[in-house]
Amino acid sequence: MKNSAMIVFILFVFCLHVHVSPVYSKEHIPDNIYEVRSGDTLPGIANQYETTVEELVLTNGLQSHTLVVGQKLYVPFIYEVTSGDSLDKISAANHSSPWLIKTVNGLSSPELYLGQKLKIPPKRMNMQGQYILMDRGEFQDWLFNQKFTRNISLIQEHHTWLPSYKQFYGTNHFHMLKSMENFHVKEMKWKTIAQNLTTFPDGTIAVSRPFDIAPEGTIGPKANAAGITIENVGNFDLGHDVMTEAQKETIVTVAALLCIKFGLTPSVDSITYHHWWDLRTKERVLDNGPDYNVKTCPGTGFFGGNSTASAKNNFYPLVVQKMKEISATMH
Structure with a gap:
């Protein structure tokens, strides 16, 4: 009986171990990535990794010092x-550059030896004030490293009209x-720049207004409350x-990345054109708005046109692909 009881006890402990062990297993996080935890602050993380708050801001494209768990x-x-x-x-594997690694470690040549210890600093982003200028790959990386506190379920497509290509050098x-x-x-008496994102003729992307601040603009509060506004530089009429x-x-890629990030399926309910919203009532009218109450934005030549049919036939399929x-x- 004692042996039987002992066997049952051992089996119970083994089963308990098997059951609970996955709770402690974590997704492998690379050494050059830190995942924010409750109570973290930028000064605390900077001190932990022997860097500065300024470096954390510039290497991660942070528009504020507020951190979000995850x-x-x-x-x-x-x-x-x-x-x-x-x-x-x-450097390619660790979001750095050969020049940065050489500089930080005081290397006089690119020659390395087995077992050598190197400090690997992350590269800085192209940032001025709240604006972060990126290529498509950098934007994807930035977007999926972020956690947002605002519910986002509507992607707005706009064109600037002015400035147009003539003003871009x-x-x-x-x-x-x-x-x-x-x-x-x-x-316009808005708090800051209206749009969250800006795309340029050369294919670059600028994170503009912080994502956690709802956009402003003539499209109206109903569209803006859960919206991300994209201004595409150009006059696409x-x-x-x-x-x-x-x-x-870039426009297709940005829309696709946002859909993946926020769990959206491209449709008139998730990717909207400014043309579909009445300037007076601020309600969505789709193709039924009178010309004097709607803008042509994002342009009568935007991926074949600014109608819902054009979006369904020309733009959404590209985003899905x-x-x-x-x-x-x-x-």
Whole structure:
């Protein structure tokens, strides 16, 4: 009886162990990523990783010092060189650059030796004030590292109309953003720049208004409450700017990434055009708004037109296909 009781007890303990062990297993987080926990602050994390708050802001594209549990931050870490390593290989795998690694570690040459300990700093983002300028890959990385506290379920597509392609010189992204902000604040009396995102003719993307602050604009509060506003630089009414291939790819990719991030399926209920909203009532009218009460935005030439039929036939299928491509590459 004693032996039987002991066997039952051992089996019980074994089953208990098997049952609870997955609770303690965690998704592997790379050494260069820190996942924010309850009670964390930027100064505390900076002190822990021997860096500065300014560096954390610039390397993670932070628009405020407020952190959200589950948010992921790039941080510096110590790496031990293994066989076959090179500065190019190490930097590519760890969100850094060969120049940064050489500089931080005082290396006079790119030559490495087995067992060498290197501090790997994350690279800075192209950031001025609250504005973060990125390519498509950087935006994807930034977006999926963020945690947002606001419910977001509607992607708004707009065109700036003015500024148009004539005002874009290829290097004046931040100047254009600041000019838009000044107009929105001084003339429209809004708190800051209206849109959360801005796309440019060269295919770059600027995170503009923080995602956790609802956008402002003439589309109205109903659309803005759960909305993300995208201003696509250009005048895309027929007969005006012809959208570049780079910007086309970016607009489709941004919409796809936002749909994946927020669990949306492309439709008139999740990706909306400004043209579908009545300027007077602020209600959605789709294709039924009188010309004097609706804007042409995002343009009569935006991916074939600004009607719901154009969106369904031309734009949404591209977004769906891009979602499939992106999802296939994500772990």
